Amino acid sequence: MNVKHKYTLVNGLNIFYREAGSRDNPTILLLHGFPSSSHMYRNLIVRLADRYHVIAPDYPGFGNSDQPSMTDFNYTFNGITDLINTFVVQLNLVKYSIYVHDYGAPVGYRLAVMHPERIQAIISQNGNAYEVGLEAAWAPIQAFWKNPDDVTIRQGVIDLLSIEVTKHQYVSGTRDPEAISPDNWKNDQIHLDREGNHEIQLALYYDYQNNLKQYPTWHEYFRKHQPPVLVAWGRNDIFFGVKGALAYTNDIQDVEVHLLNTGHFPLEEDLEVSVNLILNFLDTRLAAQRNL
Template structure:
């Protein structure tokens, strides 16, 4: 019987302790799982063992998130650029040279930059509610876009007000229909909420949220990467998402016309509500790109 146990490990990357969850044989094809906001590798706690019989699934916590180190901002900037560079160094530190990348939420930005930095390493992409087409943004983006256009102190205070357990609860439940809401574990918002009671950590998260507008300039470059390299891609999407509705998923087909698209009856956090549907889709895709 295959060992599907999830292992909990740390590694030093540029002097920062990075915690990561890993499951599967060390010599198996790799699936890299960068997490979304406001979460950590905990969001992949069910997917990791579901893949571990045949693949090596690896989910790191970013600096300041989960169980990773919390370096001073003088050492680590807590911007998207800094996190993207750190993810690349994490991959190099573990010696990973070929992988499928799971792209969701903030993890889609970091994962795409990883793919762009070394396209030859990318066996495929799984895209799940991670958007790069601003004209398809949902209405929930508007408060963020106001801050991007005019980053005032007042706007920053409004962003800060959402960094806490109640704000996280709203993020995780989002626009889910009531019939699905009880599938989402309250551990998600309570664990994240407990972490940001520490002022330095809360400040680190605020720095990253406030920097989100910097990702917009990357969208055309990311679209060009997809058009040019055409990585094998599975798109699995929950359209009950105020940030990323159905159109945000379909927009990928402009640049990836051969991508496989599945719209499930869920929202932004499909691994909580539709794990039993996502897993066979991902396994079938991995069988084809990493046999």
């Protein structure tokens, strides 16, 4: 199945996205995490496209999408969500499932709250929605929330954007680090090292605290609308821990939780497991919805 690499103009910005599969099939919207882009889904898209229509955009400032200046775009999770919502409307995606990873969770769950009628199912792969899921690795960013003007704290957060830390996000917690291609972190780092990108990432780090304030709203959405949810979580993630995966069972009745023995990017080491879980989950849940 061929993957198409496309651009579309959204609110004056060139937004890059990958697309595969027939539009006659149910749609899956893949929302990427940090520090990656739709590149993280390059292998998954091919495996899903025989049965599903798959769309994976890059956010502004990430991947192959435009990187407008801080004055020309609202680099907050609200700002990204508003743009992705317009993207969804322009592509005429009326109903879809969302796959959320890392930053994709605050984008996807905002979309779900805005338009619950669109959401058919949710796949969370290390996409956090509960405070208990935040691990100790968040400490530098949490300190930044409290003291954004402290020079030492700010530099500590900037240091998180180095190639060493980017690599660490891919290999930490994996069973076989040598099986993880360096193309991943080198590709991400090219974009992180673009002029002006550090300030964008700092703005999103700072804004992440507002996601925590949204957690009760997301939990209420879960309880009220009860979307079927698949949680396929890399249990050795240094940022989002197992407690965050298990917490979905507090609010969702139809939820599967699978803890995979890998790190922050499960698709790199457990692609086959993830594909099987996703296909089995969506095939059964969407078939049940069609029969209602």
